[in-house]
Amino acid sequence: MEDTLHHSLMDYLLCLFGLLMSLVDIGLDCWTVVSFYQNGAYVYMAVLIFLLLGSSLLVQVFSWIWYSEAPDNIQTHVEKFVNKHHLLKAFHFMQLAVYLRYAGLVEISTRRFLRTDPLQEDVSLNLNHDLFMLRLIEAFAENAPQLTLMMSIIATMGQERTLLTALKIFGSAFALTLSVVTYHRIMRKFLPEKQKLKWSSSVVYFLWNLLLIFTRITTLALFASVFPCYIIAHFLSVWMVLVLVVWGQKTNFMDSLCGEWLYRATVGLIWYFSWFNVGSGSTKLKSIVYYAVMGSDTMALLGFWCWKMEYACTFPFRPYIMIIILASLYVLGILLKILYYKKFHPNCDEKKIELLEDKPAMRAVAFNECIETDSAKSSDFTGAQKRMRIMASNFYS
Known part of the structure; x- marks a missing residue:
């Protein structure tokens, strides 16, 4: 009972903390836009507004599709009230879906904290899953491009806007890494108690993601600082190839064909910055190919940047030193990832994932019933249960 109360309290505090960080991020976004306007940096302001609106629209579309595909998942009093008064569309139109x-998660977390109820735990799991997915999408659609933009500004303008850029970089980096680590932590829900991942595994998971994502974003920022127009062409060309690769994985995450293509396009965006497993089967070969290709792309971008900076006098030290630093961080990140998968990551097999008889929502994603991801068995599940099942299968493969 004490352990259940402890986990309920932790879930409640993490929920409130996530909401607080989301509000802080909005405040920093507004501050950045106003600052760009006051300093006459209209191009940067336009780019930032485009990123903010584009990422928010993407999140609202996913949220609306999930509500529309599975209206039975509207189970909290807050969601029922909004749906009863036909305000669901209005909330999404006003970009308030998250x-x-x-609000629904705070409600259910409060009820769980005050009174333990297995049904509330199931509802909380569904809410956590979909909210986490939306935050992860937002992180790579908004925070990662924003971080690239702010670092590019620093590389281009030196010490200008030091306080603003430092705060925004910290906020974006924290939100981005928090979303990635939350993905790692939420997957613990699909393991039996004796196989729960410890916080040490999350630390290693955080470090290798931080190093690899930071290296990628820094490289993109440096390239954009000297080739601001070519970075757009680079993104579009790489992104289209990545979307085709996702299509080749035969994903079945959404319940509709249009929704599935939107998901594939979003995964292509995430892959532009970081690895995200979306297919069944062993990920070892796919991961090796991904990091080999993206590593080569990263080094090519650094090479172009170094070639350009050889004729400029704006960089504080020799460009090849930066290449050595970033290459070392990339290799260190790969080594930490290997360490994580060797020592901490549980594989998807019956010895490590067992059926949780007393938790219906988790039983829908447990190994003995539905951990395989072939499309034939996927058709037996829809909505949040289908998405949770696929996520667990991909994560532990």
């Missing part, structure tokens, strides 16, 4: 889901 906060509606946060």
Whole structure:
């Protein structure tokens, strides 16, 4: 009972903390836009507004599709009230879908904290899953491009806007890494108690993701600082190839064909910055190919940047030193990832994932019933249960 109360309290505090960080991020976004306007940096302001609106629209579309595909998942009093008064469309139109889901999660977390109820735990799991997915999408659609933009500004303008850029970089990096680590932590829900991942595994998981994502974003920022137009062409060309690769994985994450293509396009965006497993089977070969290709791409971008900076006098030290630093961080990140998968990551097999008889929502994603991801068996599940099942299968493969 004490352990259940402890986990309920932790879930409640993490929910409130996530909501607080989301509000802080909005405040920093507004501050950045106003600052760009006051300093006459209209191009940067336009790019930032485009990123903010584009990422928010993408999140609202996913949220609306999930509500529409599975209206039975509207189970909290907050969501029922909004749906009863036909305000669901209005909330999404006003870009408030994430906060509606946060309100539902705060409600259910409060009820769980005050009174333990297995049904509330199942509802909480569904809410956590969809909210986490939306935050992960937002992180790579908004925070990662923003971080690239802010670092590019620093590389281009030196010490200008030091306080603003430092705060925004910290906020974006924290939100980005927090979303990635939350993905790692939420997957613990699909393991039996004796196989729960410890916090040490999350630390290693955080470090290798931080190093690899930071290296990628820094490289993109440096390239964009000297070739601001070519970075757009680079993104579009690489992104289209990545979307085709996702299509080749035969993903079945959404319940509709249009929704599935939107998901594939979003995964292509995530892959532009970081690895995200979306297919069944062993990920070892796919991961090796991904990091080999993206590593080569990263080094090519650094090479172009170094070639350009050889004729400029704006960089504080020789460009090849930066290449050595970033290459070392990339290799260190790969080594930490290997360490994580060797020592901490549980594989998807019956010895490590067992059926949780007393938790219906988790039983829908447990190994003995539905951990395989072939499309034939996927058709037996829809909505949040299908998405949770696929996520667990991909994560532990």
